[in-house]
Amino acid sequence: MGKVYYISKNVSLGILVLAAIALATIIALSIAYDKERAKNRGKPGDGGTGGSSTSPPPTTHFTPKEPWDRYRLPDSLVPVSYNVTLWPRLEPNTDGLYIFTGNSKVVFSCVKETDLIIIHCNKLNLTTFSGHHAKLSGLSEAAAPSIQKSWLVEKTAYLVLRLHSSLTVGATYVLHTEFQGELADDLEGFYRSEYTEDGVKKVVATSQMQATYARKAFPCFDEPALKAVFNLILSVNWVKSNYSAESVIDGVPVKVTTFEPTKRMSTYLLAFIVSDFVSIQRLSNSLQIRIWARKKAIDDRQGDYALNVTGPILQFYERYYNATYPLSKSDQIALPDFNAGAMENWGLVTYRETALLYDPILSSTGNKERITTVISHELAHMWFGNLVTLQWWNDLWLNEGFASYVEYLGADYAEPTWNMKDQIVLYDVHKVFAVDALASSHPLSRRAEEVNDPSQISEMFNTISYSKGAAVLRMLSEFLTEPVFARGLSSYLNTFAFGNTVYTDLWDHLQQAVQNTQGMQIPDTVHNIMNRWTLQMGFPVVTVDTSTGTINQKHFLLDPESVVDRPSEFNYMWFVPIKWMKSGVEQQLYWLLEKSGMVTVTHWVLLNTNMSGYFRVNYDLGNWDRLLSLLNTNHQVIINRAQIIDDAFNLARAKIVSTTLALRTTKYLSKERDYIPWESALRNLDYYLLMFDRTEVYGAFQAYLKKQIQPLFEHFKTITENWTKVPTGHTDQYNQINAIGVACNTGVESCRDLIKTWYRQWMENPNQNPIHPNLKGTVYCRAIAFGGVEEWEFAWEMFKNATLASEAARLRSALACTKAPWLLNRYLEYSLDPAKIRKQDATSTIQSIARNVVGMPLAWNFVRARWSYIFQYGEGSFSFSSLISGVTQRFSTEFELQELKQFKEDNLHVGFGSATLALEQAIEKTTANIRWVTENKAHVLKWLTEEST
Ligand SMILES: *[C@@H]1O[C@H](CO)[C@@H](O)[C@H](O)[C@H]1NC(C)=O
Ligand SMILES: *[C@@H]1O[C@H](CO)[C@@H](O)[C@H](O)[C@H]1NC(C)=O
Ligand SMILES: *[C@@H]1O[C@H](CO)[C@@H](O)[C@H](O)[C@H]1NC(C)=O
Numbered sequence: 001m002g003k004v005y006y007i008s009k010n011v012s013l014g015i016l017v018l019a020a021i022a023l024a025t026i027i028a029l030s031i032a033y034d035k036e037r038a039k040n041r042g043k044p045g046d047g048g049t050g051g052s053s054t055s056p057p058p059t060t061h062f063t064p065k066e067p068w069d070r071y072r073l074p075d076s077l078v079p080v081s082y083n084v085t086l087w088p089r090l091e092p093n094t095d096g097l098y099i100f101t102g103n104s105k106v107v108f109s110c111v112k113e114t115d116l117i118i119i120h121c122n123k124l125n126l127t128t129f130s131g132h133h134a135k136l137s138g139l140s141e142a143a144a145p146s147i148q149k150s151w152l153v154e155k156t157a158y159l160v161l162r163l164h165s166s167l168t169v170g171a172t173y174v175l176h177t178e179f180q181g182e183l184a185d186d187l188e189g190f191y192r193s194e195y196t197e198d199g200v201k202k203v204v205a206t207s208q209m210q211a212t213y214a215r216k217a218f219p220c221f222d223e224p225a226l227k228a229v230f231n232l233i234l235s236v237n238w239v240k241s242n243y244s245a246e247s248v249i250d251g252v253p254v255k256v257t258t259f260e261p262t263k264r265m266s267t268y269l270l271a272f273i274v275s276d277f278v279s280i281q282r283l284s285n286s287l288q289i290r291i292w293a294r295k296k297a298i299d300d301r302q303g304d305y306a307l308n309v310t311g312p313i314l315q316f317y318e319r320y321y322n323a324t325y326p327l328s329k330s331d332q333i334a335l336p337d338f339n340a341g342a343m344e345n346w347g348l349v350t351y352r353e354t355a356l357l358y359d360p361i362l363s364s365t366g367n368k369e370r371i372t373t374v375i376s377h378e379l380a381h382m383w384f385g386n387l388v389t390l391q392w393w394n395d396l397w398l399n400e401g402f403a404s405y406v407e408y409l410g411a412d413y414a415e416p417t418w419n420m421k422d423q424i425v426l427y428d429v430h431k432v433f434a435v436d437a438l439a440s441s442h443p444l445s446r447r448a449e450e451v452n453d454p455s456q457i458s459e460m461f462n463t464i465s466y467s468k469g470a471a472v473l474r475m476l477s478e479f480l481t482e483p484v485f486a487r488g489l490s491s492y493l494n495t496f497a498f499g500n501t502v503y504t505d506l507w508d509h510l511q512q513a514v515q516n517t518q519g520m521q522i523p524d525t526v527h528n529i530m531n532r533w534t535l536q537m538g539f540p541v542v543t544v545d546t547s548t549g550t551i552n553q554k555h556f557l558l559d560p561e562s563v564v565d566r567p568s569e570f571n572y573m574w575f576v577p578i579k580w581m582k583s584g585v586e587q588q589l590y591w592l593l594e595k596s597g598m599v600t601v602t603h604w605v606l607l608n609t610n611m612s613g614y615f616r617v618n619y620d621l622g623n624w625d626r627l628l629s630l631l632n633t634n635h636q637v638i639i640n641r642a643q644i645i646d647d648a649f650n651l652a653r654a655k656i657v658s659t660t661l662a663l664r665t666t667k668y669l670s671k672e673r674d675y676i677p678w679e680s681a682l683r684n685l686d687y688y689l690l691m692f693d694r695t696e697v698y699g700a701f702q703a704y705l706k707k708q709i710q711p712l713f714e715h716f717k718t719i720t721e722n723w724t725k726v727p728t729g730h731t732d733q734y735n736q737i738n739a740i741g742v743a744c745n746t747g748v749e750s751c752r753d754l755i756k757t758w759y760r761q762w763m764e765n766p767n768q769n770p771i772h773p774n775l776k777g778t779v780y781c782r783a784i785a786f787g788g789v790e791e792w793e794f795a796w797e798m799f800k801n802a803t804l805a806s807e808a809a810r811l812r813s814a815l816a817c818t819k820a821p822w823l824l825n826r827y828l829e830y831s832l833d834p835a836k837i838r839k840q841d842a843t844s845t846i847q848s849i850a851r852n853v854v855g856m857p858l859a860w861n862f863v864r865a866r867w868s869y870i871f872q873y874g875e876g877s878f879s880f881s882s883l884i885s886g887v888t889q890r891f892s893t894e895f896e897l898q899e900l901k902q903f904k905e906d907n908l909h910v911g912f913g914s915a916t917l918a919l920e921q922a923i924e925k926t927t928a929n930i931r932w933v934t935e936n937k938a939h940v941l942k943w944l945t946e947e948s949t
């Protein structure tokens, strides 16, 4: 059995009013926020809002003179261990402030002579000792230099001590501090989360350290490579006075919990929580696994599913990595307030409630899948990221890209019938293609010197890092084959356990695995192949001409008129592994290593057949015609239909093929029953919807889509026996949601009636919701759109009373679907009222409103008018970039472009924080949209009109 992480003499009393969970180590990522939110959007019916990516801005290489003015710590001191005691107060003090007090002793050694001690410290009030902010001593009574002067530097978040003489290289010292901080509701560092249970307000003290917030909990050397052992003690006020307290501090009885020393780990993976949450647990191969949540959620069995899948997923990774789980326990906890989707703290993973809690009766299949993939993602980090950590944040893409790839493997193991491995195409590959095809994109890999301050670090948490990272690692694993990839990985993890790496260390170990595999051949080294994918931005479009047999590559740019001003040492050429088939017969992997090559072709060819290549494919028109005719006669032969559709639409955006060719890939859809091609088509048509839903094209668009969706709607009606059941297949369940959503939106009468009836029944009997959880998101949204104030108010009541977070999220999103401007404006006001909408949900609520064609201008006016307030209200949140891209996604007129530029101008003094790049991209996208609409509107209208009759 594992070690015990909290030790309490009072356990024998049987009542632990406050349970403190200590975390041994963690890793998670705040960026999962954007990622997971964006995924949610892809899942029909759950009504999440999309994230967007941002590219970090070019950095100026100005190095300040004084070491305390630089964001990176000097390399003279390295921490060994910390003894930290923290005492959060879960009641406000007389000034109405929630605080915590604490003290810390950090043992560090000196590796380069220096008379300065620089350590991170942010927003902490330090106690002074003889006028200095800290006490310094030598370890084991050795002498330490005395402090000459100490001061705090706010900008770089440092405590600086100047000493009377230098520290000795090789010697070890102890720095002692005492401090008081605010337990604020800012979701950063050691913070406060509140919730109400049975009418009682409860306070939770919890933490989020990634990327740069550990320094807000206690003074520390807050960089990922400065790993140390943490000895943590947490005190809490002892609330049940009839039990004897363990100790008394300042006259207050407190309960003290001492945690086992952690493994050697990074500060950003630390976590500690004080709450009255309860847990369920299980032993899995003698490892203790616990799921923690609010008591009501646990009583409602919302933790059971997470508990069920955690053991198998951990076992999968142990086998995949060929490395045992590094810790002696695994805790996972669902928090009512959490900025990211989840955070991989080592041994204590924190989640939003929607990412961990599954209600067997109320949750949808999409909710369940999200829980599985998020757990799988976070647990992948327990080794990759936590046990072996990247040296610095510039390599974040490897950490996040890796977890974003293998999460599908872990989820597939836990739920083998779901075809999870196919879904990466929709949720990562196609998603990031859209961003990486812009001239403003950026390479995966950045130099360490380009990433310094906290905002540059938080900008690394973007779609490129997560999804392109996942896409190129998947391509690598495919061409190396999974066993070779896993062998290299295992040797990497075992070699660098408890240490730090740079991304080339992984390439080295993969290369070694290739060399150790008999008969394994790749055309160049792993380094040389991968450098082309990681050191230059973008990806190629590969074109085959079946009339000549030539094949060539070219950097794919969505806007052919955009200018790439970022030079590449590889001249935007890649080493491209191509899986392909000729007239239905699989061919050997073909490597395109030059600008062009030759292949022998036959009647028809199809490239990137397993959709694992990170590139687009174009053909000569003859081959396109043959593929399109196959789609219409025998579509199953084309195994990568989702790819064909997505490529055609994007090639059309880039003016490489005509818009009508792209639209022609959707003609066969009336025969399509599979989810992935449908979803791919709907996402691409969504752009047409956004561009045209305020124009005369809208009518023809609706008529065409109605014609295409009707057979799918009827299909599901039949197989669900008049909607009394749900399909058995996992992705069929998603496609049923698409069928209903699109049918209702395009005016299929029986769909409207169905939805109105269901919603009406629910309003009449609120305790008896007749709508299947899978369909709730879609049904709520459409019923509110068709309805009026009565339907809206009912949903608002249900939202306020919802005890399941994912149900609340569906309702919150559906409330944005009303067509009544006054309701939308009122709802916008609600979004900034924390008593009505949790702060963590403010920006996604505004985005949902902007997604509605009626709400879009209202949301834009709201954001413009309130920018400085919103900016300060959501400070520290990662979601500004998706707010800007969400609100501006329909922009396609000259007038809107001017407004956007004016907005930028007017708010320069306020700033845009993490939305800086999103704003630039919004301007770029609007410009491209204007051009696209001008050039395509007439053709599209004509084609749709002809095809819809
Ligand atoms: C830190 O705590 C451990 C365990 O209580 C103790 O053995 C050690 O001496 C402490 N270190 C310092 C520098 O006080
Ligand atoms: C820290 O000190 C400042 C200035 O005295 C005070 O305003 C603030 O409330 C203090 N913070 C805490 C958490 O005690
Ligand atoms: C968890 O697993 C048990 C045993 O296999 C099963 O009966 C139960 O339905 C599962 N719970 C959930 C929520 O999937």
Ligand SMILES: *[C@@H]1O[C@H](CO)[C@@H](O)[C@H](O)[C@H]1NC(C)=O
Binding pocket: 322, 487, 490, 494
């Ligand atoms: C797994 O690890 C063990 C010991 O570390 C090693 O002997 C074995 O070869 C590894 N297996 C694979 C498949 O890498």
Ligand SMILES: *[C@@H]1O[C@H](CO)[C@@H](O)[C@H](O)[C@H]1NC(C)=O
Binding pocket: 721, 722
């Ligand atoms: C579905 O409804 C139709 C018409 O209302 C009816 O004819 C048919 O038998 C029903 N099918 C099932 C399986 O209940």
Ligand SMILES: [Zn+2]
Binding pocket: 028, 029, 032, 344, 377, 378, 381, 399, 400, 403, 404
């Ligand atoms: Zn992650």
